[in-house]
Amino acid sequence: MNTQHVILGILHNQPSSGYEIKQYFEQYFSFFFDASFGTIYPTLAKMEKSGLLTKESVKQEGKPDKNVYSLTPEGAAQFHAYLMSPLEAEVFRSDFLMRLYFGELADEDTVTGWISSQLKRKEMLYAELQRQMEEFGERISPAQRLCLQVGLVQYEATIQLLKEQLVRPE
Amino acid sequence: MNTQHVILGILHNQPSSGYEIKQYFEQYFSFFFDASFGTIYPTLAKMEKSGLLTKESVKQEGKPDKNVYSLTPEGAAQFHAYLMSPLEAEVFRSDFLMRLYFGELADEDTVTGWISSQLKRKEMLYAELQRQMEEFGERISPAQRLCLQVGLVQYEATIQLLKEQLVRPE
DNA sequence: TCAGGCATGTAAGGAGTTACATGATTTA
DNA sequence: TAAATCATGTAACTCCTTACATGCCTGA
The missing domain is CATH 1.10.10.10 (Winged helix-like DNA-binding domain superfamily/Winged helix DNA-binding domain)
Structure with a gap:
């Protein structure tokens, strides 16, 4: 693609x-x-x-x-x-996860900063998808709705996890 | 990155x-x-x-x-x-979601085929992350554990949604 | 009058892939 | 002896980004 x-x-x-x-x-x-x-x-x-x-x-x-x-x-x-044609694999490259992986090499505040800015981004993207679902949800095709839902459930899961992490870091 | x-x-x-x-x-x-x-x-x-x-x-x-x-x-x-340096945005490019978006232009079996092969892939990746969590979970740093958890919750959410979709497509 | 949106394009360069090329050693 | 694993590299190419360049029109 x-x-x-x-x-x-x-x-x-x-x-x-x-x-x-x-x-x-x-x-x-x-x-x-x-x-x-x-x-x-x-x-x-x-x-x-x-x-x-x-x-x-x-x-x-x-x-x-x-x-x-x-x-x-x-x-x-x-x-x-x-x-x-055959379905291609998704491409996912995350600077955030890479930094987490090497997180021991940075101080705690830096790691917390990454988590909270990543959380903020995901929340904005999530809000935008929700807006789209409300605006177009009735009019679009089932496959298009699924497309939006995939985004929504992924963001939801990530947001929840990152929030927990900020409340009680460990 | x-x-x-x-x-x-x-x-x-x-x-x-x-x-x-x-x-x-x-x-x-x-x-x-x-x-x-x-x-x-x-x-x-x-x-x-x-x-x-x-x-x-x-x-x-x-x-x-x-x-x-x-x-x-x-x-x-x-x-x-x-x-x-400032955290960079994630790169995500999905052939699967693109096809879903244009799914009306393909027949129903083709769309179902995409969903089930995407599901199969995610299940394999999920199993691999679970294996890693079991094998290394105790030994790795909290940030590395979070890294794995982000992958796990995203895959979980997606797998569940795709499964529902195959059971009662709509 | 100036910022911002509308509209199209080019040039240089960055980052990566695939395929090719080579060759050693080990295991079945 | 053939396949698999270990190991390093190059060349051609694809795809994409950023920055630059241009110019119109509208509204504050």
Whole structure:
């Protein structure tokens, strides 16, 4: 799974510009994927060149023009091929856990600082997912709901554990 | 946090060869970090060149020679500088969640297949963490124990949710 | 008039993977 | 003698990020 696959998926739902694709990432699945403009724009250009997308310039009122991309039949086929390909392993890399692992080498206050800032982050992400579940929970597909739930239960479990740890460290 | 920092941490505990460092990754924190030989060996060479490590060739009985690396004072200083630097955000990229998100575009059996293979993976990782907790739980530091616990509670929560989903999909 | 949002792009570089290449020793 | 484990390394490539560059429009 790479940026190209995600772009295919988004454009399968509706034609969009690079800017809109980035907003989509941030709104709907920032918790398990992200990509910068420095990836998105070159990827779109490459995909158009290889025939997966078509570009159309669209004029807007009170805003700059935008390039709206749509899937070609080849683009749609490529996306379905991705969905049929073997599931890839998740990538998880945690600076927080690495520091905990080597925590003996730092003083206690430093370790507590890591735990409380990690807790704060998780709480913010959790609140954002809850907001999304309240806002979209009724309208989205069962699979999309499960997607949100996976995030929610993971954050819940982590938040609870980290809170306990701060109350009675040991 | 990158491979260099992790190598510094491991060598802080004990001098090791590249091969041993890789084994260490796999045994103790494969669930939140990994790196291939193609990263480890060039990184070790670079670190030696820049004065963070010293290399010593060690002969072994019934095995090829190995290059054992040790931290220099500059290496130790660099590691402590890393521990004092701001905590970085976790990186999480999930092919599984991405597919769920676009799940309407695949048929129901395919989605069920993703869920059950994801469940199987998580169960294996969970079993491995449990084994580690039983084997090392008494001997490791509180911070290292917390590290394992974070993995355990996240996997537990996810496994439970995915199981429910397979029993009564909706 | 200036900050902020909208919009697109490029260039340089960092970090990592996979595949290849080599070769010793041990065990079945 | 073949497979598995131990051990080190390189080369090509992929993918991505950051920083830079540009410019329009809106609202305070």
